[in-house]
Amino acid sequence: MGKERINPTEVRSVTEVGTWDLEADVVVVGCGCAGACAAIAAAEAGAEVLVAERASGGGGTSANSGGQIYMGGGTPVQTACGFEDTPDEMYKFLMAALGPEPDAAKTRVYCDESVAHFHWLEAHGVPFKRSFYPVRGGTESPTDDCLAFSGGENAYPFDRIAKPAPRGHKPQFTGSAGGFLMQRLIAASERAGVRFECDARCDTLVVDAREHGRVVGAVLWQDKRERLVRARRGVVLAAGGFMMNEEMVKRYVPVIWACEYKLGTDGDDGRAIRMAMGAGADIVRMDAAEIGYPVGPPDKLLCGILVNGYGQRVINEDTYLGRIGQEGIFRQNGELFLIVDTSFYEPTVYGLHAAFVEETVAELEQSIGFPTGALQSTVEYYNRFAAQGTDPLFHKSPELLRPLDTPPYAAFDLRVSRQDGIGKSYCAFTLGGLHTLPTGEVLSPDGRMVPGLYAAGRTTSGLAKGGYCSGISLGDGTFFGVRAGRSAAQRK
């Protein structure tokens, strides 16, 4: 981080500010989905809003995403597609899936106001087709279809905890819809009268010690010069996470650095998190991260079994892919193998290659280097019940259960350390960040509000405190972005 022009934690005292170069009621730092929604909401609440974006245009990591937004409780799409859902069922699911011990207050308001948020998005130009796309694992539709199961809602153990409903909502756009989503949100913010300053990196915050350290502005770097922007009511930080900052990742959540694909843009360097800390903010759950698991569709691979480095089965293969990735990286030392047989294995499936192929399970076990007899014991137990159509251990869906008994047997090597193979395709991003109230105020380590400072999106620790579902990042970015923008606009 030696290359940074100034240290973000070294906040500027307002007493050092001569004249302001720019002014607004609310200054939003970053223009991904959280920043755009904060800007729209603040402007619509009557504030003069300025967005500072370090790239040449808005979009951020949101624009590179699939576009899925986690919403439920009975949205028009859910209803049109025949799925019943309530805020309570959504709440039960999220409290179980996003833990350990998610933020109950944030989760509650997110569920209770999810249908309203859906309408807010549509009213701001984000359309959703009234259609369902059946896909396992949590990926979004390759079509312009909307609704999908995106967090293992219909798989063990969540299907026993809450009534399953699909809640991943993709805007109506063929394929990855993140860019489309951001175009629409940026257009809405322009309509709302938001002013944009692009190629304007926020270097640090301006604080007023005479007002208990109130944040009153920001120091921007634009056109190779410093521009001081006054924020009459508040600053909203919405500048992404810290996945692209090697030092920060290694300091807070080192095991994910082994994942080859770091999901983010250059902006995800944790700078906003650090400047907030300089102004007195706390950081929480910095150890949380989402991990994309490297084996996606086709579904038939889910007939295989996922085992750890000891040849033990560890999770139901039909759950959300991100849940499998987290299990592998955080609980299994980065070691997972997918064991298949020839009844559904093809030498090349979507570019994946089995690393080991043997005529017997015993030989496969030996080739991989598993403990003697371990995989044989696992397969014997699995097969015995799979033949009866049950999975007493992890309750995989019956249609994916069949004994592994057609030689040759094969193993996909999913170890994250195997940078020569599938293991290199793990994809990760950070979930930890600033501690905020559901209304967007940033909190200090004492639980006090840092006056004048708000945040949303991956700059904060949002809904996902450990577990994750597809659609949660755009979900809490847009949802809590709106709330942070409103709170800042209403501040006196």
Place this chain on the structure above:
Amino acid sequence: MGKERINPTEVRSVTEVGTWDLEADVVVVGCGCAGACAAIAAAEAGAEVLVAERASGGGGTSANSGGQIYMGGGTPVQTACGFEDTPDEMYKFLMAALGPEPDAAKTRVYCDESVAHFHWLEAHGVPFKRSFYPVRGGTESPTDDCLAFSGGENAYPFDRIAKPAPRGHKPQFTGSAGGFLMQRLIAASERAGVRFECDARCDTLVVDAREHGRVVGAVLWQDKRERLVRARRGVVLAAGGFMMNEEMVKRYVPVIWACEYKLGTDGDDGRAIRMAMGAGADIVRMDAAEIGYPVGPPDKLLCGILVNGYGQRVINEDTYLGRIGQEGIFRQNGELFLIVDTSFYEPTVYGLHAAFVEETVAELEQSIGFPTGALQSTVEYYNRFAAQGTDPLFHKSPELLRPLDTPPYAAFDLRVSRQDGIGKSYCAFTLGGLHTLPTGEVLSPDGRMVPGLYAAGRTTSGLAKGGYCSGISLGDGTFFGVRAGRSAAQRK
């Protein structure tokens, strides 16, 4: 935290200080092992030293501990007892045992200078008997004997990673030696001329904005009034962790709050961590914690097998108890069971009661509520190899391997949620804290030193970044306490 007189993060500006009530070159906050060693080292480096302790006398959580200190690389005790050890073997072990990804710089200097540290302790009145006490699991000797394996050095997988050597050194005192250790260290600090202010809680730090936020003193609360103490060279924070602060534990590492026994004193409220954050410090690995596992000796129970909520074996039973506790709480959702048979089970062993007793493994499996066939499969596999004296899965020591085949079979319920039984005896303390250099300087989120601020012990993130060994807390408290005290004393 609403009861706190002032928020620790609200540091006092030196411009608000009229006159100082007290002065010293180095002010040490807290008098556990880290504070005492910092005070001694600073005084011996020529500084005038004042220790502020919030209790009525020094000792802190260190005084309530067993007294074991992790040292090696060829200490006189190791040599006298016939154990070969080198700094390199010690380093290899600690880098494997204290991860993921321990601090290599801290670990390196800790190993290289461990023998010197042993001599430093003896020179300051802490005696160590030249004797070895053979005990499994990592507990200290009940006698006045010194040396013990305290981190699973001689068990899988560490016995394959580094040459095993015992490195837990208990001072020569019968039974728990923490109080004795602290008596000796406090006596040494008195001899070195350290001044003590007891019943003096440090409420916040005093900083000088004109000197880049340099820490120049502290605000104490003593005799129901505020006393301002100037620190001409620096302040050393050595005031424990945050295990006793429910809000902080739930914010940073919520799963451990379920552990009934919180290891610490009232002082472990995280106040020092928060006041340092107010002065610009970073916090790292706040998710790390040590978990004491509730089943100790007798060793014969180690002939049983530890299984998770799915009836799967998860770890070698003969490893360090703290490692088992961490496995259970962090990786197995707080669910562990110890399965035994009547060849070594007694209805009451050290006050432990088996929760389930059945004539067959199948019945036991059903009573516990394990998935059908799961425990049977686990026991069948275990027994098959145990009969041959091997444990291909986790390489438990051969003398503890025998088939579980003598009915009735029993299970100790070690679920942390079982507050009515053994599960309630999990014991936890926090390992996360301030980010420091090996020389004790406190770092900001930008990796800058916070001028004038030093820290050691559980207030910092020390050697243990996830894993743990008995003796590490007193080990890095005393070792890095010395270094922090010296650094502060040498500051100009």
